[in-house]
Amino acid sequence: MIQLQQISKKFGTFEAVQNVTLTIENGEIHGLIGASGAGKSTLLRLMNLLEVPDCGAVIINGQQLTELNSTQLREARKSIGMIFQHFHLVANKTVFANVEIALSLANYPKQLRQARVLECLKFVGLEQFAQQYPAQLSGGQKQRVAIARALANEPAVLLCDEPTSALDTNTSAEILRVLQKVNETLGVTIVLVSHELDVVKSICHRATVMDAGQIYETVDLVPTGIKETDHHPQSFVNQLVKGGDGHA
Numbered sequence: 001m002i003q004l005q006q007i008s009k010k011f012g013t014f015e016a017v018q019n020v021t022l023t024i025e026n027g028e029i030h031g032l033i034g035a036s037g038a039g040k041s042t043l044l045r046l047m048n049l050l051e052v053p054d055c056g057a058v059i060i061n062g063q064q065l066t067e068l069n070s071t072q073l074r075e076a077r078k079s080i081g082m083i084f085q086h087f088h089l090v091a092n093k094t095v096f097a098n099v100e101i102a103l104s105l106a107n108y109p110k111q112l113r114q115a116r117v118l119e120c121l122k123f124v125g126l127e128q129f130a131q132q133y134p135a136q137l138s139g140g141q142k143q144r145v146a147i148a149r150a151l152a153n154e155p156a157v158l159l160c161d162e163p164t165s166a167l168d169t170n171t172s173a174e175i176l177r178v179l180q181k182v183n184e185t186l187g188v189t190i191v192l193v194s195h196e197l198d199v200v201k202s203i204c205h206r207a208t209v210m211d212a213g214q215i216y217e218t219v220d221l222v223p224t225g226i227k228e229t230d231h232h233p234q235s236f237v238n239q240l241v242k243g244g245d246g247h248a
């Protein structure tokens with residue numbers, strides 16, 4: 001369970017997050033949605049203390065992160081994975097090495113690392129790309145590597161900051177399907193920041209709408225499912241010329 005209790009964060013005099021209290025249950029996919037600048041990313045980064053709150057408590061599965069020293073925080077962060085809009089892969093390392101980094105940073109036993117990396121790459125469908133470099137991959141493949149890296153230490157929570165915003169509709173659907181599999185088969189709690197309503201509606205069980213650094217409302221959702229998009233070239237022509245729904 002993720003518990004945010006009356007947390008606030010200022011940048012200079014600007015209050016990016018103001019007195020937010022929110023509980024996210026284990027096993028949920030929870031969306032954070034709102035206009036640009038509403039404070040979604042800041043709130044997400046407060047959940048693993050990438051941003052340190054000015055006041056309030058961040059409690060993950062009973063552990064109050066805001067009270068930990070740096071060694072304890074490093075240990076606690078093993079159970080909180082994170083992915084980003086622009087993937088944040090290391091360009092001069094192979095796909096395999098990118099995932100392995102997470103294990104070495106966590107002092108995962110050396111003799112078990114290779115098997116664990118391959119297991120994570122297999123989970124995201126990329127085991128055959130282990131020796132490629134990020135530049136040789138599509139955006140969707142890069143995001144899948146980032147997911148494999150985030151899963152390496154078997155996190156209980158996965159924080160996702162606009163994970164599909166740099167991707168086209170079909171690739172976005174592919175990543176949402178992987179995130180749903182992470183939630184359903186591994187039981188990982190997911191917090192998903194997005195400015196796209198369709199993304200949140202497709203896989204989230206609840207969503208929190210943010211406005212000007214505060215929670216406007218939290219709502220229950222019934223996920224609508226991930227929609228396939230028709231990418232036949234005629235569908236693009238139809239959308240361009242007729243402003244239709246894209247179905248040829």
Ligand SMILES: Nc1ncnc2c1ncn2[C@@H]1O[C@H](COP(=O)(O)OP(=O)(O)OP(=O)(O)O)[C@@H](O)[C@H]1O
Nearest residue numbers: 011014016034035036037038039040041042043195
């Ligand atoms: N490190 C920082 N230093 C100064 N201001 C910041 C910093 N990080 C965020 N802000 C400001 O805090 C506000 C909230 O930013 P945040 O990125 O959390 O919003 P957001 O809802 O995720 O918006 P977007 O979708 O545009 O990323 C913005 O006005 C932003 O400029």
